[in-house]
Amino acid sequence: MAETQFYCVIAVFLFLGIPVLFFSLVRGAEAEKRRLLRSLLLLGGMILLRFGGNYSLSKLDMGWRCTPRYVMSFLIWVLLVVTIARCLQTLASLPEKRTSPIWLGSFLSLLTSAVFITLLMISLYSDRLNESVVSIDGQAVIRESKLNGGAVRRFYLPVNCLVHGQELEYNWETNQVTLPA
Numbered sequence: 616m617a618e619t620q621f622y623c624v625i626a627v628f629l630f631l632g633i634p635v636l637f638f639s640l641v642r643g644a645e646a647e648k649r650r651l652l653r654s655l656l657l658l659g660g661m662i663l664l665r666f667g668g669n670y671s672l673s674k675l676d677m678g679w680r681c682t683p684r685y686v687m688s689f690l691i692w693v694l695l696v697v698t699i700a701r702c703l704q705t706l707a708s709l710p711e712k713r714t715s716p717i718w719l720g721s722f723l724s725l726l727t728s729a730v731f732i733t734l735l736m737i738s739l740y741s742d743r744l745n746e747s748v749v750s751i752d753g754q755a756v757i758r759e760s761k762l763n764g765g766a767v768r769r770f771y772l773p774v775n776c777l778v779h780g781q782e783l784e785y786n787w788e789t790n791q792v793t794l795p796a
Contacts, residue, residue: 636698639705639721647705654701658694665691676781681746681759683777692732699729744768751792756783 636655640648665679665687672678679687706721746759757771757779770792772780784793 634721634724636702639702647701647708651698651701651705654694654698658691658698661687661691661694672778677774677778678771680757680777680779681744685743695732696729699725748773752794754794756792756794 636651639651665684669679702725703722744759744761746757748755749758750756751770755773757773759768759771760766761768770783770785772783772795774780781795783795785791786793
């Protein structure tokens with residue numbers, strides 16, 4: 616569920632923000648355009664690392680562990696807000712900003728996007744998972760569970776502190792994890 620919400624955040628920003636970003640990059644002052652472009656490149660790089668890495672890792676039967684995943688998601692949120700602020704600075708540098716309906720529409724869409732992104736990030740962090748390394752039959756296993764100690768979600772083989780290995784089969788009725796041979 617949380618991953619779907621995060622995809623929704625990115626889609627809202629792209630839907631509301633891309634026309635405004637394009638307008639800002641075309642019409643803005645040179646210094647503001649460079650700052651906006653740098654923040655866009657950082658944001659794009661972080662999104663590529665988070666989701667492109669997730670896709671690549673899934674092909675290898677691996678995935679991000681909780682801490683790197685949450686750090687990258689938080690950095691994407693910060694970079695989205697910084698990009699929106701830089702876009703607003705670029706729009707504010709336009710000489711016809713007070714009379715242009717394009718400026719007003721751009722400002723409102725970016726403001727709506729920033730509020731929506733922040734609300735989705737708050738809901739994203741309310742469903743946080745906690746992971747711990749436990750020993751099952753003498754083998755170390757990563758256990759993901761709700762942060763408040765709720766139901767166990769998944770078990771994985773450990774790889775390193777950034778990624779986990781394949782998901783292990785877990786039987787909810789008997790509370791048994793099937794370890795690889």
